[in-house]
Amino acid sequence: MNLELSNFLPYLLNQTAELVSRDFQPHYKDRYGMLRTEWRVLFHLGRQGEMTAKQICEQAAIHKTKISRAVRALEMKRYLERKTIEADRRSETLKLTKSGRAAFDDLSRAAVQYDQSLAKSMSETDLEALKAMLSKLISEKTRAGPAV
Amino acid sequence: MNLELSNFLPYLLNQTAELVSRDFQPHYKDRYGMLRTEWRVLFHLGRQGEMTAKQICEQAAIHKTKISRAVRALEMKRYLERKTIEADRRSETLKLTKSGRAAFDDLSRAAVQYDQSLAKSMSETDLEALKAMLSKLISEKTRAGPAV
DNA sequence: GGTTATCAGTTGCTTTTGTAACTAACAAAC
DNA sequence: GTTTGTTAGTTACAAAAGCAACTGATAACC
Numbered sequence: 001m002n003l004e005l006s007n008f009l010p011y012l013l014n015q016t017a018e019l020v021s022r023d024f025q026p027h028y029k030d031r032y033g034m035l036r037t038e039w040r041v042l043f044h045l046g047r048q049g050e051m052t053a054k055q056i057c058e059q060a061a062i063h064k065t066k067i068s069r070a071v072r073a074l075e076m077k078r079y080l081e082r083k084t085i086e087a088d089r090r091s092e093t094l095k096l097t098k099s100g101r102a103a104f105d106d107l108s109r110a111a112v113q114y115d116q117s118l119a120k121s122m123s124e125t126d127l128e129a130l131k132a133m134l135s136k137l138i139s140e141k142t143r144a145g146p147a148v
Numbered sequence: 149m150n151l152e153l154s155n156f157l158p159y160l161l162n163q164t165a166e167l168v169s170r171d172f173q174p175h176y177k178d179r180y181g182m183l184r185t186e187w188r189v190l191f192h193l194g195r196q197g198e199m200t201a202k203q204i205c206e207q208a209a210i211h212k213t214k215i216s217r218a219v220r221a222l223e224m225k226r227y228l229e230r231k232t233i234e235a236d237r238r239s240e241t242l243k244l245t246k247s248g249r250a251a252f253d254d255l256s257r258a259a260v261q262y263d264q265s266l267a268k269s270m271s272e273t274d275l276e277a278l279k280a281m282l283s284k285l286i287s288e289k290t291r292a293g294p295a296v
Numbered sequence: 297g298g299t300t301a302t303c304a305g306t307t308g309c310t311t312t313t314g315t316a317a318c319t320a321a322c323a324a325a326c
Numbered sequence: 327g328t329t330t331g332t333t334a335g336t337t338a339c340a341a342a343a344g345c346a347a348c349t350g351a352t353a354a355c356c
Binding site: 004006007008009010011012013014015016017018019020021023024036040043044047060061111114115118121122126127129130131133134135136137138140141142 | 152153154155156157158159160161162163164165166167168169171172188191195208209259262263266269270274275277278279281282283284285286288289290
């Protein structure tokens with residue numbers, strides 16, 4: 001096999017991810033002053049309700065220091081609150097505040113819209129296939145060696 | 149539509165790209181002390197021969213300061229040489245040295261192998277379809293608004 | 297030919313990330 | 327019940343990325 005850039009999956013994935021992220025970034029950055037990791041944490045909490053930082057780390061495969069900083073940033077913006085878990089005082093539940101919830105709802109709408117705009121450039125079946133393959137790759141890699 | 153994380157394309161792309169990059173990183177990082185951008189620049193030059201920094205910026209959609217630093221780093225490692233273009237003395241051609249070429253060849257082999265190992269978890273047709281869709285997204289986004 | 301605009305690439309400064317070492321809480325062993 | 331190990335989360339320091347202002351060269355206009 002002759003390695004073309006356009007044929008090297010890590011390269012393609014990086015390129016696509018970066019371009020697409022750059023595209024969606026204004027929504028959370030300009031309108032809510034959030035960083036990408038903050039948006040991701042908000043997203044997880046919005047979707048799943050209360051979680052600990054650890055749980056987010058595992059699910060999102062993001063390093064714990066990044067999560068720690070994102071949580072503090074969101075806390076200072078009054079988008080989430082922490083509560084120490086009495087059964088194990090090392091960990092704490094994270095929960096969106098009213099305004100955190102509002103931000104999540106708003107950004108969710110933007111996300112759905114953006115997702116649909118991407119869908120325009122390919123067929124519905126292709127899009128589903130694409131997502132399925134990416135999910136598969138993620139679950140394999142995540143099982144193999146999650147972010148510590 | 150109810151927005152699941154697993155259904156949001158930017159999220160899936162990011163996640164996949166990050167996991168896959170982390171996986172391949174040891175090859176260029178541990179063995180050649182390269183950063184990801186350096187590896188990408190090496191890759192472009194290896195594939196396409198002489199190029200200017202500008203051309204790499206455009207093709208790779210990487211910001212020019214990142215390229216500038218990667219080029220300097222590769223130059224200091226004696227993997228590439230510059231030559232001012234006399235017709236337009238602002239720009240310079242970049243070209244791999246012998247050892248740069250050797251590093252590229254070696255890393256290419258690793259890349260092909262890695263690419264094939266990814267292919268194991270999906271059918272050949274699926275893999276081709278995946279790459280085609282990613283390429284399409286890239287070309288659309290790149291035409292829309294390239295990195296400055 | 298001189299003023300103004302543009303372009304390739306670099307540098308300086310700030311923000312963000314990565315890494316490793318840390319604190320505080322728990323658990324196991326004995 | 328106290329040593330030893332582990333875990334959740336934080337912090338400090340170093341490396342990398344982003345951004346804006348810069349240099350030196352070319353082009354465009356008058």
